[in-house]
Amino acid sequence: MTGVEGYMYPNEIRLYWSVLIVLYPYITGLVAGAFILASLERIFRVEAVKPTYRLALLTAMAFLLDAPLPLLFHLGHPERAWEMYFTPHKTSAMAMFGYVYLWYLMAVLTFEIWLDYRRDIVLRSQQTKGILRVIYKIMTLGSSNISERALNIDERVGWLVTLIGIPSAFLLHGYVGFIFGSLKSNPWWDSPLMPVVFIFSAMVSGIAAVMLFYMLLTKMRHKTIDMRCVDAIAMYMFYIFIIDFSLEMLDLVHRIYEANESFRSLNFLVHTKLYFSQIILQILIGTITPLVLLFITQVVKLPEIARKRMYTVSGILALIGIFAMRWNVVIGGQLFSKSFLGYTSYKIHLVTREGLLVALGLTMLPLIFLWILLKLLPPWEDEGAHAPAAGD
Amino acid sequence: MNGFKDIEHLFRFAGLFVIAILVFLVVRGFIVPKSFGEYGHYRAAAIPQIAALPLHYAGHQACISCHSDIQAVKSKGMHAGVNCEACHGALEKHVLDPINVVPVKLNTAVLCVRCHAASAAKPKSFPQVNAAEHANGIACETCHNPHSPAIDAGGTK
Structure with a gap:
């Protein structure tokens, strides 16, 4: 049989979770990570990262809108997805997660963005014309009160929402790790460390994405990159990356030391079918290289241009490495037989419902969402809506 | 009364939430079959429908x-x-x-x-x-x- 080595049970030959299920944790991870970066400014008062606060919220929103789409494309009957909300089964982690997703989308992210932008929305509803005016009018929800006291209340409520948002973001992504980590039938996934590793890698990917977006968008706007901000983001990314890498290594060392009945089979897998994606791409290129680059930026006083380049390369490599991590978890966990006697292969198709083109489209889609959000709600302080001057 | 004016917009957002939950409950009332959950996590009316299907195996x-x-x-x-x-x-x-x-x-x-x-x-x-x-x-x-x-x-x- 093509792609099969050794003995596979009949239901193990074909992979049921495709590249779209790789994308799903990757995208939700970007959401959670971007939100954590936003909370750094809001809750932990890290003033240096303020220029990215709004951008981080919009990035989280753009990716959150995209997050369920890979799952819907994966389903044979996407129109039945609603059943999960209408008749949820209490023992289904996925059904409970549906509510976590809605909670995070509506109660946390939409509410926080609305509170933060309310002043801008009200002013734009008065300054714009045509369809944009109608959109902004709807977004004001009929209230144009932007008095100092009202905005002050918004600020305090926003702080509370962010505070609730941090555990919600952890829940959102910790759950994705939980789904894999709680599958006791699969030794590649079955680990209580899985949700924790997912959360920390999510934070790294989200922070890297917002950092790259900030640098790219600032360059496109012909403005100066705030190096104090980027330096602070890179520093946090470095620290969280170290925790993430340590946890992943702890998991690895634990598996090697424990060496249970699955170890020989999984060890063989890592050294053969997963060698490129795990050892080369995830660990060497996607983790150790950006960690070394970020380490250099922390200990050596480098000129601004060199730091920018190193941050860019580190960010891109971290994003590649974390995508590889999701790939190795999702695809890797389906490549070996429960009999530990055989291995199958995953061949990605090009134009099928779960093929490469759909995956690329769903990866690009959040960028379109982000572009629309950036046009509708510009996050830049120098482009914000201005209150009409006295006498207008 | 002035105090309420400054938090009125928050109530508007909360109102959106309440409306969304009400719409959800109404739609749920229409979509979920009446006999769902009678015996378990499935539609009880499905049992006689399945029983009425033609038999293939004699036993x-x-x-x-x-x-x-x-x-x-x-x-x-x-x-x-x-x-x-x-x-x-x-x-x-x-x-x-x-x-x-x-x-x-x-x-x-x-x-x-x-x-x-x-x-x-x-x-x-x-x-x-x-x-x-x-x-x-x-x-x-x-x-x-x-x-x-x-x-x-x-x-x-």
């Missing part, structure tokens, strides 16, 4: 009511626990019209290896053969009686 008792001779052989052999229709296929139509609907004769060279082809996944105690080496294309029933396959237990040699 072991229907077979042995006519083929008691086969049952006598089968009950003494290793296949005693194998249902007749597991090999012969669904035969409800044959039970309803035994004269006109006659089951096709099975090709044992193909049929037997479905279960007895050698595989590492099967317990060692389960009889399994490499068909090409074991029979070289000869039908299994040449040596084994499918209803009681052990050769020393009355199979025709």
Whole structure:
């Protein structure tokens, strides 16, 4: 049989979770990570990262809108997805997660963005014309009160929402790790460390994405990159990356030391079918290289241009490495037989419902969402809506 | 009253939430079938609908009511626990019209290896053969009686 080595049970030959299920944790991870970066400014008062606060919220929103789409494309009957909300089964982690997703989308992210932008929305509803005016009018929800006291209340409520948002973001992504980590039938996934590793890698990917977006968008706007901000983001990314890498290594060392009945089979897998994606791409290129680059930026006083380049390369490599991590978890966990006697292969198709083109489209889609959000709600302080001057 | 004016917009957002929850509950009321959850996490009305579907399998008792001779052989052999229709296929139509609907004769060279082809996944105690080496294309029933396959237990040699 093509792609099969050794003995596979009949239901193990074909992979049921495709590249779209790789994308799903990757995208939700970007959401959670971007939100954590936003909370750094809001809750932990890290003033240096303020220029990215709004951008981080919009990035989280753009990716959150995209997050369920890979799952819907994966389903044979996407129109039945609603059943999960209408008749949820209490023992289904996925059904409970549906509510976590809605909670995070509506109660946390939409509410926080609305509170933060309310002043801008009200002013734009008065300054714009045509369809944009109608959109902004709807977004004001009929209230144009932007008095100092009202905005002050918004600020305090926003702080509370962010505070609730941090555990919600952890829940959102910790759950994705939980789904894999709680599958006791699969030794590649079955680990209580899985949700924790997912959360920390999510934070790294989200922070890297917002950092790259900030640098790219600032360059496109012909403005100066705030190096104090980027330096602070890179520093946090470095620290969280170290925790993430340590946890992943702890998991690895634990598996090697424990060496249970699955170890020989999984060890063989890592050294053969997963060698490129795990050892080369995830660990060497996607983790150790950006960690070394970020380490250099922390200990050596480098000129601004060199730091920018190193941050860019580190960010891109971290994003590649974390995508590889999701790939190795999702695809890797389906490549070996429960009999530990055989291995199958995953061949990605090009134009099928779960093929490469759909995956690329769903990866690009959040960028379109982000572009629309950036046009509708510009996050830049120098482009914000201005209150009409006295006498207008 | 002025105090409320400054938090009125928050109530508007909360109102959106309440409306969304109400819409959800109304839609749920229409979409979820009335009998859902009566016995378990499924639609209770599905049970009589499924029961009304045409039958395909007649069941072991229907077979042995006519083929008691086969049952006598089968009950003494290793296949005693194998249902007749597991090999012969669904035969409800044959039970309803035994004269006109006659089951096709099975090709044992193909049929037997479905279960007895050698595989590492099967317990060692389960009889399994490499068909090409074991029979070289000869039908299994040449040596084994499918209803009681052990050769020393009355199979025709």
